[in-house]
Amino acid sequence: MSEISTKPPSGMRDFLAADVARRRHVLGVVQRVYESFGFVPLETPTIENLTTLLGKYGPEGDQLLYRILHRRERLQRALAVPAPTELDLSDEGLRYDLTVPLARVVANYRDLPAFYKRYQIQPVWRADRPAKGRFREFYQCDVDITGTRSVVADAEVCGAVAGVLEQLGFTDFHIHVNHRELLRAFVLAAGLTAEQEAPALIALDKLDKVGRDGVLQELAQKGFGPGVGEALLGALERARQPGALAVLAAEAGPFQAPAQALQELFAVAAAGPAGKRLVFDPTLARGLSYYTGPIFEITCAGLAGSMGGGGRYDNLIGMFKKQQVPAVGFSLGLERVLLVMEERGMFPPLGVGPQVLLCRMADVPAAAAVQVATALRSQGLRVEVFADTPQMGKQLGYANTLGAPFAAILGTAELAAGTVALKHLQSGEQAAVPVADVARHVAQRS
């Protein structure tokens, strides 16, 4: 194959007009709802220094970073050393999420508001293996609040994403909630060490998918004793029972503080759009290493992964400056939302392309057609001028291809009368309409 591949890189996509319209529809709702919560926009560079990105996501995350090669002489120098490593060859990478860039920004601009509420809608890149609903370039829609440990902030970020999904027409999503300290308490109570926490949590996260026996099997494979697995699972299953959170919150001990924190979160969130969506899920773990408190994940029937996730990360900003700044955030995955909406046909009619195709006879000067088109556009119409003058059948056929609802035909008779022959393509009805009245006619028939 000597031809150059015309496909976009693996895991990345082109968006044609209809795709862009659907994406903009969702993004418009996201932006409107986020701003209604008082969040202000932020945009950061595509590229960050590797020192900013590395060590924030855990080892799996570092592995998935897109790295940018040194340029020119620096690359030559780096290649000259024996057995150069990734770190020798690159100094920058594509951003992996929007949370770490936010942490950098908060650490960098000391005159930001004490309680900085920012939203950010930008693409991120992960060198992951592509799958259904998973891409290497995808958009995240983040809301975060820095500078406060208040449960109000936790409830507000949940409320913002719940508000977005409701505005888009979702009725069956849930926000699973857990607490990192609660998880740790369960693991320690079952007799595991702190180092065993991570692998144990990964196994537990699969409870819904592989079932009780599957989890026990995986725990056994990882070298945990059978008693340990049973103890852990038993405790978590009890925690899943209705009212269990209240029991945990009532007992003095390591479970009390995080359980009370979650109770408070549920109580405050109940007053907002997230209220009826929150469900306590003691098995929720989440992969990113920077979470410290409550953690969230959005699930929706029929979607394998999650539509979004988030949590509290009180130590991340402190990695960029001496002073610790607490923070909490939530991220919606645009393409996950789009995937479900497409499968369910949740999009309203989205106007794409011209409303009117201006067709002209061969004996009408091009300038006259452009002049009429300009007049129509000043009425607020989306108008395309057919560039050439083939047979009228060709021009109308093209109007069909475009999906334009109207064709405006301009011949010498219409030109002299100051009208167009306005044809409604679907009904075939056609009438002589003064140029000044076209927008009104289009509005009536649309």
Next chain:
RNA sequence: GUGGCUGUAGCUCAGCUCGGUUAGAGCACAAGGUUGUGGUCCUUGGGGUCGCGGGUUCAAAUCCCGUCAGCCACCCCA
């Protein structure tokens, strides 16, 4: 990272099991069905070194090996 499936025209695919005349269909595209009217219909046409490389054979889209790419399910994530 693990397991499975699929690569034939711009798109969706048939043909492959049992190798054998110029590799097909539908859709899309273009021209025409007479020159100011489309969507249906009819006719005609352009377009493919059958993903790539190697092997077996007189002969490979078809059988074998490798490779690349895509898809699906796990894992993980948004």
